[in-house]
Amino acid sequence: MNHHPQSSQPLVLGIESSCDETGVGLVRGTRLLANTVSSSMEEHVRFGGVIPEIASRAHLDAFVPTLREALAAAGVTLDDVDAIAVTSGPGLAGALMVGVCAAKALAVATGKPLYAINHLVAHVGVGLLEPAPGAPGTCAEKAPQADGSPANTLPENLGALLVSGGHTEILRIRSITDDVELLGSTIDDAAGEAYDKVARLLGLGYPGGPAIDRLARTGNAKAIRFPRGLTQPKYMGTAEEPGPHRYDWSFSGLKTAVARCVEQFEARGEEVPVADIAAAFQEAVVDVITSKAVLACRENGVTELLLGGGVAANSRLRQLTEQRCGAAGIRLTVPPLVLCTDNGAMVAALGAQLVMAGVAPSGIRFAPDSSMPVTSVSA
Amino acid sequence: MLILAIDTSAVASAALVSDDSLESVIGSFATEDTRSHAEVLAPGIEQLLAGAGLSGADVDVIVAGVGPGPFTGLRSGIVTARSLAFVWQKPLYGLMSLDAIALEVAESTEAAAEFIVATDARRKEVYWARYALAGSQLPHLLDGPHVGFAAGLPDLPVYGAGAGLYPDVLHAVPEFAARQPEALSLGQFALARLAAGEQLLDTTPLYLRESDAQVPGPRKRAL
Numbered sequence: 356m357n358h359h360p361q362s363s364q365p366l367v368l369g370i371e372s373s374c375d376e377t378g379v380g381l382v383r384g385t386r387l388l389a390n391t392v393s394s395s396m397e398e399h400v401r402f403g404g405v406i407p408e409i410a411s412r413a414h415l416d417a418f419v420p421t422l423r424e425a426l427a428a429a430g431v432t433l434d435d436v437d438a439i440a441v442t443s444g445p446g447l448a449g450a451l452m453v454g455v456c457a458a459k460a461l462a463v464a465t466g467k468p469l470y471a472i473n474h475l476v477a478h479v480g481v482g483l484l485e486p487a488p489g490a491p492g493t494c495a496e497k498a499p500q501a502d503g504s505p506a507n508t509l510p511e512n513l514g515a516l517l518v519s520g521g522h523t524e525i526l527r528i529r530s531i532t533d534d535v536e537l538l539g540s541t542i543d544d545a546a547g548e549a550y551d552k553v554a555r556l557l558g559l560g561y562p563g564g565p566a567i568d569r570l571a572r573t574g575n576a577k578a579i580r581f582p583r584g585l586t587q588p589k590y591m592g593t594a595e596e597p598g599p600h601r602y603d604w605s606f607s608g609l610k611t612a613v614a615r616c617v618e619q620f621e622a623r624g625e626e627v628p629v630a631d632i633a634a635a636f637q638e639a640v641v642d643v644i645t646s647k648a649v650l651a652c653r654e655n656g657v658t659e660l661l662l663g664g665g666v667a668a669n670s671r672l673r674q675l676t677e678q679r680c681g682a683a684g685i686r687l688t689v690p691p692l693v694l695c696t697d698n699g700a701m702v703a704a705l706g707a708q709l710v711m712a713g714v715a716p717s718g719i720r721f722a723p724d725s726s727m728p729v730t731s732v733s734a
Numbered sequence: 735m736l737i738l739a740i741d742t743s744a745v746a747s748a749a750l751v752s753d754d755s756l757e758s759v760i761g762s763f764a765t766e767d768t769r770s771h772a773e774v775l776a777p778g779i780e781q782l783l784a785g786a787g788l789s790g791a792d793v794d795v796i797v798a799g800v801g802p803g804p805f806t807g808l809r810s811g812i813v814t815a816r817s818l819a820f821v822w823q824k825p826l827y828g829l830m831s832l833d834a835i836a837l838e839v840a841e842s843t844e845a846a847a848e849f850i851v852a853t854d855a856r857r858k859e860v861y862w863a864r865y866a867l868a869g870s871q872l873p874h875l876l877d878g879p880h881v882g883f884a885a886g887l888p889d890l891p892v893y894g895a896g897a898g899l900y901p902d903v904l905h906a907v908p909e910f911a912a913r914q915p916e917a918l919s920l921g922q923f924a925l926a927r928l929a930a931g932e933q934l935l936d937t938t939p940l941y942l943r944e945s946d947a948q949v950p951g952p953r954k955r956a957l
């Protein structure tokens with residue numbers, strides 16, 4: 356394909372299908388026009404976690420209706436679109452396949468250029484959307500840049516903390532179109548996954564995040580102390596000589612510790628203090644996420660942090676992130692929740708940045724990559 | 735009538751067929767492997783159209799093989815067909831993918847009056863369906879599609895790659911022992927059936943198996 360639009364305000368259609376949300380979004384330059392999401396979350400409830408095959412089946416059936424709805428919401432047609440962007444990874448392989456094949460078919464049918472987008476970098480891309488007065492789903496909290504630069508450029512020294520059911524990462528973004536570095540990530544479960552597993556242990560249902568967050572407010576977080584994974588000196592090292600997991604997380608040991616704690620209460624024939632366990636678990640997760648994220652920011656000169664991913668909805672995570680960023684002199688931005696969870700608008704937003712930067716489209720021969728590294732902003 | 739047919743129930747394939755052209759074939763492609771659908775399908779369709787000097791506007795009907803077949807590959811063709819039909823605003827139909835091989839059997843010289851078509855369902859099972867031939871009619875589906883062990887199939891000649899995998903337990907027809915469903919035969923079948931005024935399916939995939947998800951049991955309590 357040799358289309359190469361360099362329109363100053365390109366209209367980009369974004370498609371997301373990496374997990375359980377089928378998302379189609381439309382963005383013109385940095386302006387959000389539509390953000391339509393169809394979630395299969397309800398279908399996963401009885402399994403206590405996302406079942407990839409169920410998510411993939413739901414994507415197949417949701418795609419065209421979601422596309423139609425997004426176009427109608429934006430008041431545009433596919434003819435008007437300058438480029439198409441699709442999440443090509445990381446994510447669930449079978450789920451990615453549906454969105455990628457759909458996007459390629461749209462590219463063939465319309466002749467529009469196609470961009471294969473990194474899902475994690477797209478989470479950062481929503482930070483570029485302008486606040487639309489009164490419109491829900493835009494970055495209302497975004498203050499004007501202190502240096503007077505326009506709102507559609509990312510600040511220098513930008514980091515992003517992404518916390519969701521599928522991922523937990525801290526990124527450093529020097530250029531959103533071609534220079535993103537992974538500072539740290541979970542080495543086992545994602546934080547949201549840990550919430551789901553612990554909620555199941557405590558009989559709190561799915562999704563675990565909101566259930567635990569709610570119950571934790573009534574519990575005593577200090578009643579029990581759960582371990583913070585990968586915080587021992589051998590993993591941390593020092594700023595000068597970092598250990599192997601200085602900015603990484605691990606939540607599998609924490610989950611085991613919660614299970615053991617519950618068993619001990621039961622073995623003693625005592626009532627399980629569910630609220631205290633929920634509060635102590637949440638504190639352990641949030642404490643280790645925020646302390647390592649802030650450490651990574653400080654040691655890498657990150658002074659602006661964007662919080663993204665579905666777990667950004669967690670009240671304690673927001674609170675402690677704000678508190679610790681404040682203390683470290685880091686300015687925090689939290690996009691509205693509809694843009695934090697997986698959606699097509701974030702894919703469109705990053706796609707528009709790539710078009711505006713003159714990056715060549717990906718063509719239609721790329722393969723989805725379930726473990727696409729953040730160093731590949733687009734394929 | 736110009737039909738764009740797509741089948742990804744095993745290999746990735748697409749074809750343009752028309753009642754205006756010789757043997758009804760305008761062009762087709764099919765991969766040999768069963769794992770590159772996402773990469774090759776869209777470029778293949780683009781080349782097919784370009785090679786024939788046609789565009790989406792020239793297509794009258796889109797048909798997709800709806801399986802049975804391994805799920806991820808199967809969906810790649812169906813979502814492609816649905817998306818193309820949405821943009822081009824064309825009628826969209828589904829065909830059972832095993833019909834593609836059944837038509838090829840019907841057109842072969844030594845076709846049995848009643849036979850089975852089987853493809854690889856992995857996990858030591860096959861997808862299969864039973865067909866009958868009468869005179870010069872199109873193959874008629876008697877039973878299926880099903881998924882199951884090769885040893886459980888009715889005692890009839892079996893055509894298709896599913897037969898070739900289990901020659902010890904069923905009557906595999908050698909000439910068809912590696913045959914996979916392909917869009918060209920599927921498109922020709924669609925053309926013939928539409929010409930005969932028959933109804934086709936919609937594009938709901940024929941998964942035949944549940945998602946494998948297990949509802950977690952109650953947690954075992956200590957003591």
Ligand SMILES: [Zn+2]
Nearest residue numbers: 519521664697
């Ligand atoms: Zn995400």
